Amino acid sequence: MFELTEDFLAKVGLTNLPENQKADFLSYAQDQLEVRIGEKMSHALTESQLDEFEKIIDNEPTVIQSWLSSLGDYRNDEVYAKIRAAHGAENPEMLNDFVTAKWLNKNCPQYTQIIESSFNELVSEISSQKDAILANA
Numbered sequence: 275m276f277e278l279t280e281d282f283l284a285k286v287g288l289t290n291l292p293e294n295q296k297a298d299f300l301s302y303a304q305d306q307l308e309v310r311i312g313e314k315m316s317h318a319l320t321e322s323q324l325d326e327f328e329k330i331i332d333n334e335p336t337v338i339q340s341w342l343s344s345l346g347d348y349r350n351d352e353v354y355a356k357i358r359a360a361h362g363a364e365n366p367e368m369l370n371d372f373v374t375a376k377w378l379n380k381n382c383p384q385y386t387q388i389i390e391s392s393f394n395e396l397v398s399e400i401s402s403q404k405d406a407i408l409a410n411a
Contacts, residue, residue, distance in 0.1 A: 285397055287404040299407075307392055310396065311392045315388060341373045341377065348372070357372045
């Protein structure tokens with residue numbers, strides 16, 4: 275749903291990280307961010323909501339189809355149009371992203387705030403350790 279890039283490294287002061295370490299560091303930071311978001315979401319959702327969300331993330335066809343059916347004429351949805359434009363065409367990955375967005379909007383409306391707070395915490399933490407990270411690079 276989101277991906278950390280070179281802009282993230284600039285934000286945390288790690289543009290001087292050796293080129294051969296940037297991809298690994300971004301992958302590590304991405305994993306950390308996803309774990310933090312997941313932990314915060316788990317406190318905001320019931321067990322059955324977490325189970326359903328896991329099935330959506332795992333792209334289980336019956337769950338995806340059930341959600342699409344429950345949305346009615348979803349192809350006229352503004353969120354659908356934006357996600358389809360980003361993907362270029364309707365395909366299984368695009369539909370999964372759409373269902374994920376709709377599910378989060380319904381079941382975890384504070385998702386955007388969770389992402390923002392988790393991202394800001396990670397930026398602050400890494401920024402405060404940038405000198406040590408660069409020294410050990």
